[in-house]
Amino acid sequence: MHNKSANTRRDFLRHLGASASALSLPLLSYADNLTYQREYNRVHSLVTNPYGTELGQPGRKLGIALVGLGYYSSGRLAPALQETQYCRLAGIVTGTPAKADEWMKKYNIPKENVYDYKTFDRIADNKDIDVVYVVLPNSMHEEFVIRAAQAGKHVICEKPMAIFPKACQNMIDACKKANKQLAVGYRLHYEPFTKEVIRLGQEKVFGPVKFIESSDGFRVGDPKQWRMKKAMAGGGPLMDVGIYAVQGSRYVTGEEPISVTAQFSPKTEPQKFTEVEETMFWQFQFPSGAVSNSTTSYTAGIERLRASCEKGWFELSPAFGYGPLKGMTSKGPIELPHVNHQAVHMDGICKDLLDGKTLPNHVTGEEGLKDVTLLQAIYQAAETGRKITLKG
Amino acid sequence: MHNKSANTRRDFLRHLGASASALSLPLLSYADNLTYQREYNRVHSLVTNPYGTELGQPGRKLGIALVGLGYYSSGRLAPALQETQYCRLAGIVTGTPAKADEWMKKYNIPKENVYDYKTFDRIADNKDIDVVYVVLPNSMHEEFVIRAAQAGKHVICEKPMAIFPKACQNMIDACKKANKQLAVGYRLHYEPFTKEVIRLGQEKVFGPVKFIESSDGFRVGDPKQWRMKKAMAGGGPLMDVGIYAVQGSRYVTGEEPISVTAQFSPKTEPQKFTEVEETMFWQFQFPSGAVSNSTTSYTAGIERLRASCEKGWFELSPAFGYGPLKGMTSKGPIELPHVNHQAVHMDGICKDLLDGKTLPNHVTGEEGLKDVTLLQAIYQAAETGRKITLKG
CATH class of the missing domain: 3.40.50.720 (NAD(P)-binding Rossmann-like Domain)
Structure with a gap:
């Protein structure tokens, strides 16, 4: 059925006068x-x-x-x-x-x-x-x-x-x-700036990715909201927005982490953060040797995905919000249209x-499972103070 | 002698018609x-x-x-x-x-x-x-x-x-x-952008600093230069440029770290990095509860100092090179002149x-000693995989 469908699509495109390969072009x-x-x-x-x-x-x-x-x-x-x-x-x-x-x-x-x-x-x-x-x-x-x-x-x-x-x-x-x-x-897997940095990273446009810095945090408002309740949220900023920083390091490298270390910050507002973490950091190692260093927080804002590569760099900042996102590389800005993230x-x-x-794959339940597995490994690494080895 | 000198300066300024306090104005x-x-x-x-x-x-x-x-x-x-x-x-x-x-x-x-x-x-x-x-x-x-x-x-x-x-x-x-x-x-303690972020951080212009990301790295050229020899350099990028990221987190908070964790990256170019680290990360905790997360590297470029605060943020990028540096805050750009860093x-x-x-204090040998003590603590934390407690 898939093949038949694909053939039909190709036939249709040919009928329209377009080349079959055009369909798979990201452009x-x-x-x-x-x-x-x-x-x-x-x-x-x-x-x-x-x-x-x-x-x-x-x-x-x-x-x-x-x-x-x-x-x-x-x-x-x-x-x-x-x-x-x-x-x-x-x-x-x-x-x-x-x-x-x-x-x-x-x-x-x-x-x-x-x-x-x-x-x-x-x-x-x-x-x-x-x-x-x-x-x-x-x-x-x-x-x-x-x-x-x-x-x-x-x-x-x-x-x-x-x-x-x-x-x-x-x-x-x-x-x-x-x-x-x-x-x-x-949503970001359908978003043009994100698709572009995935391309820049995975196609090694600036050479191999050596290290990534990815961070996502904001200052949380009402401390009574469900996001601040461990039983409902499962954790703090890591579960909510840190997951974007995890995703970012994975989709830019196209690899799965093989180890993780992590650190909780002290609570500067303990009366507010009674159940979940306030700020935390974590570091991944990937099979290629690429590494990432990330921040998430509910106490102050940050939003950035940066890859430092052998021959240059690329960065989105903001990187994970509803946009417009903004992209820059060592060769100049990334110029792409803003789209409605939820619509695309x-x-x-x-x-x-x-x-x-x-x-x-990148939007399926299997992908969600990978991230949740990593989120729990990050918590485990922070709680134990130990480097956790992952399947990769 | 100091008092006498200060009095003379004040007298002189009064003579010129300026107010005594003007001398200490950063402007x-x-x-x-x-x-x-x-x-x-x-x-x-x-x-x-x-x-x-x-x-x-x-x-x-x-x-x-x-x-x-x-x-x-x-x-x-x-x-x-x-x-x-x-x-x-x-x-x-x-x-x-x-x-x-x-x-x-x-x-x-x-x-x-x-x-x-x-x-x-x-x-x-x-x-x-x-x-x-x-x-x-x-x-x-x-x-x-x-x-x-x-x-x-x-x-x-x-x-x-x-x-x-x-x-x-x-x-x-x-x-x-x-x-x-x-x-x-x-040199940066005489540089206008740096002096401004020191003011923004230490005077809590955007509220208390919650976390800092500071990173400094570049792709090293000739692998035979002395910077790549452990006996002469004492280490790799941490000794050479990572020290700026250490300084950045210290001068923005105006505090001394009380603990450190750190991680070496795997070597992606082991034939080049035979004696010193290629990339590394470290995290400080400060007495106020502020934390920092830093990167240094000899394999890819990065240069940034960012503080996320309760009521906003400020950032220099580039932050540590010979300039022109570039500054941005949650309220808009930092507009200051470029100066010759070495001359000032x-x-x-x-x-x-x-x-x-x-x-x-910030340019004395005592300040240099503080940083070197921290650099060695970072290496120790990375080598042992343990959190190292510091005097603060």
Whole structure:
């Protein structure tokens, strides 16, 4: 089926007069891809893919239900879903009736597409909803991803995928068993500046990467929010934003760390940080000999991904936020357009789902599991003061 | 004597119509300082200071002899000494006769002011030379600083002051015994951008400093140079440029570290780095709870000093090179003039010597000793994999 699909795509491109190899070029713009996809959908309507998603009518968008209506849903995902080409906001899952009313009005969501955490499993019967996006506190990801898969829906799970690797594995297994795809909220893999530094690093454009500095932190506001509760968040800034610094060092090298050392800072505001770390550092070694040194914090801001290479350097700063990101290299600035991160993320995933393609490795549950394994190794290294050896 | 001198300066300023407090304002420009000093010298000629330096005729410049004519002397110090107001290139000490000839011609240095390493001690009889600047490989600093002090000269010693703390202490003791002042080549303490980030950090302009990232590295050229020999350099990039990252974290916080952890990178070019480290990281904790995370390298470039504070951030990048440095804060860019680092450094020291003032703490041998103690603690932490507690 994949081969057939690929052949069909190639045939179609040939038909359009484009070369087959052009499709895989990273330089094919997002707009070009959209044009291509719309034409593709028009010509190839009603193709059933191996994951059971129907492409349906030309231009059909996958219906997404957001589970958990906190800031990331209300301030980012819902607005982004007004811009997406391959998906739309179809439903919501919330424990707060007032929020349900507000969202139904604001986004014209029918009552039958609104669930609470008890009625959630009935989503299985709702053909309007193809994808469930779990945007709950970290400790709840496992339960709701598994319930979504069991309800026969593809799932997107916000990062970190879970608090412990075992939960990630349970989620992966549940999705496999249900023959549904599982994606993690790694929006940056669809973001142009990030894609460019991945290219610069992995293609060794400035020679081998020798060392990376990656840091992500901000000054946390309300100390009562769930991010400050260990049981719900699993930890502090490392779980929340440090994961971006982990990702950064991995995607720039294209390698998996083989060892980690880490250090907690003392708490300068102990009354605020009663359960989770305030600031921490960690260092990875990679198989090539490349090393990384990272910072995460809830007490002061920082956001940067920098690679020092044999023949130059490249840097994003800001590197991990919602943008616009900014890129610089030893040869000059990286000039790329700002895109809506959440829109390209959900569109990228849903386009693949519509195409019947297996999601790319870098956004899957397996990728989420790798990061969560590393986050726990970082905590272990900081707690023991020892260098932890990893599988790599 | 100090009080008397201070009173005289105040009287003089009052005479000029300026307020006494203006003198200590960091905003008094370098040019203003020069004007002031020239007037001061004109009025107060022939004042003998407690260190035995004669101010002599108005506008008299202290004579500096450079010991060791490598790049820093030929490419930086000698050119800078053509711009200085309080000192001049008076002599040279070199083991290479061809270099001696070249320098005598180029800088009009009389033959009697040229020494080799054997005849060096005769510099004691040379009234043309007030200050000896030791620019030799690290392992030779101790011997030549002590010989210079014993010859009755003030001394400037390039950084790192020595390889081990004991050598630093010997140098300090020798200068004290000879009643001569000892400065270290910490040019940045006279550099406007550095002075500004010291102010921003120590005056808590953006609130308390929470964490610092400081990094200094470059890709080393000729692997046969003395910097790559452990016996001469004492180590690799940490000794050479990592010391700036150490300094940066200390001068931004105004505190002394109380603990250190550190990590060596694997060697990616083992044939090149046979004796010294290639890249390394270290982390300090400071008494306030502030922490720092640093990188140094001889295999790839980086140069940055960043402080993340409760209410914002500030950063220099480049931060440690010969400039122009570049500064940014969470409130906008730091706009300051570029100066010749070596000129302001030597002028700053020689102005104090001419004024009979004790050199400021941040450029003294005691400061050099602090850094060398920290460099050795960093190596110890990296070698043992353990957190090393420091006196603070």
